[in-house]
Amino acid sequence: MFTPEGASLLKGYSLNAKNAPEEFGGALASLWSGEMIDRTTGDQRMILRDRRLAMLVMVQGTVAEEFLSSEALEGQGLLARFLVVNAPTWHPLDEDFTTPDHRERKERLLRRMDRFHGRIDQMLSEPLATRDGQDGELDLPTMTWTREASQVMRSFQTEALAWNHSETENWFRRSFEHAVRLSGVLAIFEDEEAISEATARAGVALTRFYAAQLRQMDVAPINERHAQYHQYIAPALKKFRASPNGLTMRELYRTIWKKLDPDHRGRILETMERDELITKEKVRKGTNEIVIYRLREGE
Numbered sequence: 115m116f117t118p119e120g121a122s123l124l125k126g127y128s129l130n131a132k133n134a135p136e137e138f139g140g141a142l143a144s145l146w147s148g149e150m151i152d153r154t155t156g157d158q159r160m161i162l163r164d165r166r167l168a169m170l171v172m173v174q175g176t177v178a179e180e181f182l183s184s185e186a187l188e189g190q191g192l193l194a195r196f197l198v199v200n201a202p203t204w205h206p207l208d209e210d211f212t213t214p215d216h217r218e219r220k221e222r223l224l225r226r227m228d229r230f231h232g233r234i235d236q237m238l239s240e241p242l243a244t245r246d247g248q249d250g251e252l253d254l255p256t257m258t259w260t261r262e263a264s265q266v267m268r269s270f271q272t273e274a275l276a277w278n279h280s281e282t283e284n285w286f287r288r289s290f291e292h293a294v295r296l297s298g299v300l301a302i303f304e305d306e307e308a309i310s311e312a313t314a315r316a317g318v319a320l321t322r323f324y325a326a327q328l329r330q331m332d333v334a335p336i337n338e339r340h341a342q343y344h345q346y347i348a349p350a351l352k353k354f355r356a357s358p359n360g361l362t363m364r365e366l367y368r369t370i371w372k373k374l375d376p377d378h379r380g381r382i383l384e385t386m387e388r389d390e391l392i393t394k395e396k397v398r399k400g401t402n403e404i405v406i407y408r409l410r411e412g413e
Contacts, residue, residue, distance in 0.1 A: 179331060194284040197292065197324045200331050233303060257298055262311035267293065270318045277325070285328055293321040346371060346382050347391070351409070354392065360408040383407070 173181070178200075182193055209216070243253040259267065267290075274290040297317030301309040349370045354361060363383070371379050386392045392407050 182331065194288045196285075198328050198331060199324070200327050233305075237302070257301060258308045259314070260308050260310055263297070263309045263314035266311055266314040266318060267297075270321075283328060286325065289321055289325060292324065293317050296320045346374070346378075347386060350382070350386065351391065354407070354409040360395075360406040362404055362406060366407070 178198065182196070182198070211217075211220075243255070245251045245253040270293055271290050274286075274293070277286040277289055294317070297309050297314050300313045300316055304310075304313060306313060350366065353366075353370055357365075363379075366383075367379055371382070374382075383392075387394060390410055393410050395406050395408065396403055397406050398404075
């Protein structure tokens with residue numbers, strides 16, 4: 115499934131905005147597990163069994179960061195299922211695409227895309243094996259590995275286990291699972307009877323690529339950092355830089371964060387302290403004791 119309305123999809127749909135992430139997460143969990151999907155939209159109804167859905171969703175980076183920081187979805191283990199690509203901003207190239215070199219490159223790429231589209235069309239045209247003649251229930255085949263491919267995966271498993279200890283995002287705990295699944299998808303595309311060594315290496319390379327992409331995202335463990343607060347942290351840092359003597363909580367609440375509820379204000383300050391952006395100091399003013407927040411040196 116491909117949709118250009120990625121932001122709306124990830125936000126979820128619900129009469130109650132607070133329930134939207136949970137409802138969307140529940141739908142994704144059902145799709146991932148291959149459970150029966152009962153979807154009713156208007157006058158159309160569809161029931162599918164033993165089906166899984168692959169999605170290509172394009173959203174702005176800020177939307178993706180908020181989505182990947184959702185406590186509701188993290189709790190369901192769904193965020194670890196996503197393969198994230200943080201693409202750089204594209205700018206038009208200052209080149210002449212009418213030269214012979216560019217024309218040859220374009221023709222070469224078109225031939226490759228034609229092969230890709232042809233193979234996808236062939237795969238989608240093949241009849242699906244069903245269990246006991248039931249159209250709605252698939253009879254899933256089992257794929258095997260060549261001996262060389264198994265050695266590649268055993269080697270990568272050692273690397274993946276090391277990620278479990280050195281990385282904090284849950285995605286890395288499923289990195290080996292991702293490598294296996296990607297290898298299987300590539301083997302199906304190449305119409306291999308068993309996953310070959312070259313295909314296994316390609317699956318591992320793709321997993322490393324997605325791991326590098328996730329590391330570039332401004333996302334951290336849910337219990338340590340809330341990426342959705344970054345839009346409030348940036349102006350706060352600017353105000354701290356303009357206030358060398360520090361700021362009180364009251365000064366912050368009455369200026370840049372005056373539209374936020376107290377719970378969010380407190381969490382933002384906790385996040386800034388945890389990320390070592392600011393320091394907190396108790397100062398006595400007359401008979402009262404107040405807390406002064408200051409920008410940490412070097413920030």
